[in-house]
Amino acid sequence: MSHRFGELWSVALGDREEVRLIVSGDFYHTLYNDNVLTAHVESADMANTLTAFAIDVGEGQAAIVDRISTVAAVRLKGKVGDLPEAQLATVRGMISTIFGLTG
Template sequence: MTHRFGELWSVQLGDREEIRLVVTGDFYHTLYNDNVLTAHVEAADLAHALTAFVVDVGEGRAAMIDRISTVAATRLKGKVGDLSEGQLAAVRGMLSTIFPVSG
Protein backbone atom coordinates (compact mmCIF):
# COMPACT_ATOMS: atom_id res chain seq x y z
CA MET A 1 0.00 0.00 0.00
CA THR A 2 1.44 3.35 -1.00
CA HIS A 3 0.95 6.38 1.17
CA ARG A 4 2.71 9.72 1.28
CA PHE A 5 3.14 12.75 3.50
CA GLY A 6 0.09 14.97 3.46
CA GLU A 7 -2.50 12.36 2.49
CA LEU A 8 -5.65 11.72 4.49
CA TRP A 9 -6.45 8.06 5.09
CA SER A 10 -9.27 6.12 6.64
CA VAL A 11 -7.70 4.05 9.44
CA GLN A 12 -9.29 0.94 10.96
CA LEU A 13 -8.90 0.99 14.76
CA GLY A 14 -10.70 -1.91 16.36
CA ASP A 15 -14.39 -1.63 15.55
CA ARG A 16 -14.21 1.96 14.26
CA GLU A 17 -12.59 3.92 11.45
CA GLU A 18 -10.92 7.29 11.87
CA ILE A 19 -9.52 9.78 9.40
CA ARG A 20 -5.82 10.49 9.97
CA LEU A 21 -3.26 12.70 8.26
CA VAL A 22 -0.05 10.92 7.21
CA VAL A 23 2.98 12.87 8.46
CA THR A 24 5.73 10.46 7.36
CA GLY A 25 6.68 10.27 3.73
CA ASP A 26 7.40 6.55 3.85
CA PHE A 27 7.18 3.64 6.25
CA TYR A 28 8.30 4.30 9.80
CA HIS A 29 10.25 1.14 10.60
CA THR A 30 10.31 -0.61 13.95
CA LEU A 31 11.52 -4.06 14.92
CA TYR A 32 7.96 -5.37 14.73
CA ASN A 33 6.02 -3.98 11.76
CA ASP A 34 5.97 -1.28 9.13
CA ASN A 35 4.24 1.67 10.72
CA VAL A 36 3.10 5.11 9.68
CA LEU A 37 3.09 8.24 11.81
CA THR A 38 -0.28 9.98 11.59
CA ALA A 39 -1.84 13.11 13.03
CA HIS A 40 -5.26 12.85 14.65
CA VAL A 41 -8.13 14.54 12.82
CA GLU A 42 -11.04 16.00 14.80
CA ALA A 43 -13.91 18.40 14.24
CA ALA A 44 -12.28 21.72 13.31
CA ASP A 45 -13.77 23.70 16.21
CA LEU A 46 -12.57 21.10 18.72
CA ALA A 47 -9.09 20.89 17.18
CA HIS A 48 -8.68 24.68 17.23
CA ALA A 49 -9.81 24.76 20.87
CA LEU A 50 -7.24 22.13 21.89
CA THR A 51 -4.07 23.28 20.13
CA ALA A 52 -2.46 25.97 18.00
CA PHE A 53 -0.85 23.36 15.74
CA VAL A 54 -3.83 22.76 13.47
CA VAL A 55 -4.35 22.50 9.73
CA ASP A 56 -7.85 22.47 8.27
CA VAL A 57 -8.40 19.43 6.04
CA GLY A 58 -11.92 20.16 4.78
CA GLU A 59 -15.43 19.02 5.58
CA GLY A 60 -15.29 20.77 8.97
CA ARG A 61 -12.28 18.76 10.12
CA ALA A 62 -8.74 19.68 11.16
CA ALA A 63 -5.57 17.71 11.81
CA MET A 64 -3.84 18.33 15.13
CA ILE A 65 -0.17 18.20 14.19
CA ASP A 66 1.02 17.88 17.79
CA ARG A 67 -1.12 14.73 18.29
CA ILE A 68 0.83 12.15 16.35
CA SER A 69 0.62 8.40 16.82
CA THR A 70 2.03 5.28 15.21
CA VAL A 71 -0.38 3.20 13.13
CA ALA A 72 0.39 -0.16 11.53
CA ALA A 73 0.41 0.30 7.76
CA THR A 74 -2.07 -2.58 7.41
CA ARG A 75 -4.65 -0.44 9.24
CA LEU A 76 -4.66 2.16 6.44
CA LYS A 77 -7.83 1.26 4.53
CA GLY A 78 -8.30 3.91 1.89
CA LYS A 79 -7.04 7.32 0.86
CA VAL A 80 -9.70 9.98 1.32
CA GLY A 81 -7.88 13.18 0.40
CA ASP A 82 -4.73 15.24 -0.10
CA LEU A 83 -3.51 18.52 1.32
CA SER A 84 -2.83 21.47 -0.96
CA GLU A 85 0.71 22.80 -1.41
CA GLY A 86 0.03 25.63 1.05
CA GLN A 87 -1.26 23.23 3.66
CA LEU A 88 1.75 20.94 3.17
CA ALA A 89 4.09 23.86 3.85
CA ALA A 90 2.12 24.75 6.98
CA VAL A 91 2.30 21.17 8.26
CA ARG A 92 6.06 21.00 7.63
CA GLY A 93 6.53 24.25 9.55
CA MET A 94 4.47 23.01 12.49
CA LEU A 95 6.34 19.69 12.55
CA SER A 96 9.71 21.44 12.61
CA THR A 97 8.55 23.64 15.48
CA ILE A 98 7.19 20.76 17.56
CA PHE A 99 9.80 18.12 16.70
CA PRO A 100 13.05 19.93 15.95
CA VAL A 101 15.50 17.72 14.11
CA SER A 102 19.18 18.56 13.95
CA GLY A 103 20.88 17.66 10.76
Protein backbone atom coordinates in the same frame (compact mmCIF):
# COMPACT_ATOMS: atom_id res chain seq x y z
CA MET B 1 -0.18 -0.10 -0.35
CA SER B 2 1.19 3.31 -1.19
CA HIS B 3 0.84 6.35 1.04
CA ARG B 4 2.72 9.62 1.28
CA PHE B 5 3.10 12.72 3.40
CA GLY B 6 0.03 14.93 3.30
CA GLU B 7 -2.54 12.29 2.38
CA LEU B 8 -5.67 11.66 4.43
CA TRP B 9 -6.52 8.01 5.05
CA SER B 10 -9.33 6.14 6.72
CA VAL B 11 -7.76 4.06 9.51
CA ALA B 12 -9.35 1.03 11.16
CA LEU B 13 -8.89 1.12 14.93
CA GLY B 14 -10.66 -1.72 16.66
CA ASP B 15 -14.37 -1.43 15.91
CA ARG B 16 -14.20 2.10 14.45
CA GLU B 17 -12.58 3.99 11.61
CA GLU B 18 -10.93 7.42 11.87
CA VAL B 19 -9.49 9.79 9.33
CA ARG B 20 -5.78 10.48 9.90
CA LEU B 21 -3.25 12.71 8.16
CA ILE B 22 -0.05 10.93 7.07
CA VAL B 23 2.99 12.76 8.44
CA SER B 24 5.66 10.04 8.38
CA GLY B 25 8.89 10.51 6.46
CA ASP B 26 11.35 8.33 4.56
CA PHE B 27 13.71 7.96 7.52
CA TYR B 28 10.92 6.62 9.70
CA HIS B 29 9.92 4.16 6.99
CA THR B 30 13.51 2.95 6.70
CA LEU B 31 13.45 1.98 10.37
CA TYR B 32 9.89 0.71 10.64
CA ASN B 33 8.55 -0.04 7.18
CA ASP B 34 5.32 -1.55 8.52
CA ASN B 35 4.32 1.59 10.45
CA VAL B 36 3.15 5.07 9.55
CA LEU B 37 3.11 8.23 11.65
CA THR B 38 -0.25 9.96 11.50
CA ALA B 39 -1.85 13.09 12.96
CA HIS B 40 -5.28 12.83 14.54
CA VAL B 41 -8.17 14.52 12.74
CA GLU B 42 -11.01 16.09 14.74
CA SER B 43 -13.78 18.55 14.07
CA ALA B 44 -12.20 21.91 13.20
CA ASP B 45 -13.78 23.61 16.23
CA MET B 46 -12.40 20.99 18.60
CA ALA B 47 -8.96 20.91 16.98
CA ASN B 48 -8.54 24.66 17.12
CA THR B 49 -9.69 24.70 20.75
CA LEU B 50 -7.15 22.04 21.73
CA THR B 51 -4.04 23.30 19.95
CA ALA B 52 -2.37 25.98 17.87
CA PHE B 53 -0.96 23.18 15.69
CA ALA B 54 -4.15 22.46 13.72
CA ILE B 55 -4.37 22.28 9.92
CA ASP B 56 -7.68 22.60 8.06
CA VAL B 57 -8.23 19.42 6.04
CA GLY B 58 -11.68 20.36 4.70
CA GLU B 59 -15.25 19.30 5.42
CA GLY B 60 -15.19 20.96 8.84
CA GLN B 61 -12.22 18.93 10.08
CA ALA B 62 -8.64 19.75 11.10
CA ALA B 63 -5.55 17.65 11.74
CA ILE B 64 -3.99 18.05 15.17
CA VAL B 65 -0.31 17.95 14.28
CA ASP B 66 0.89 17.75 17.90
CA ARG B 67 -1.07 14.50 18.34
CA ILE B 68 1.01 12.22 16.14
CA SER B 69 0.81 8.47 16.68
CA THR B 70 2.08 5.27 15.13
CA VAL B 71 -0.36 3.24 13.07
CA ALA B 72 0.33 -0.15 11.48
CA ALA B 73 0.20 0.29 7.72
CA VAL B 74 -2.28 -2.60 7.41
CA ARG B 75 -4.80 -0.44 9.29
CA LEU B 76 -4.84 2.13 6.48
CA LYS B 77 -8.04 1.23 4.65
CA GLY B 78 -8.52 3.88 1.98
CA LYS B 79 -7.26 7.25 0.88
CA VAL B 80 -9.88 9.93 1.43
CA GLY B 81 -8.03 13.05 0.31
CA ASP B 82 -4.88 15.14 -0.03
CA LEU B 83 -3.78 18.35 1.60
CA PRO B 84 -3.40 21.18 -0.89
CA GLU B 85 0.24 21.78 -1.80
CA ALA B 86 0.17 25.18 -0.09
CA GLN B 87 -0.55 23.55 3.29
CA LEU B 88 2.22 20.95 3.16
CA ALA B 89 4.93 23.49 4.05
CA THR B 90 2.83 24.62 7.02
CA VAL B 91 2.52 21.05 8.31
CA ARG B 92 6.28 20.52 7.94
CA GLY B 93 6.91 23.77 9.81
CA MET B 94 4.63 22.72 12.67
CA ILE B 95 6.33 19.31 12.91
CA SER B 96 9.74 21.01 12.96
CA THR B 97 8.61 23.34 15.73
CA ILE B 98 7.10 20.57 17.85
CA PHE B 99 10.01 18.15 17.50
CA GLY B 100 12.84 20.69 17.24
CA LEU B 101 13.86 19.58 13.75
CA THR B 102 15.80 21.74 11.32
CA GLY B 103 16.17 21.77 7.58
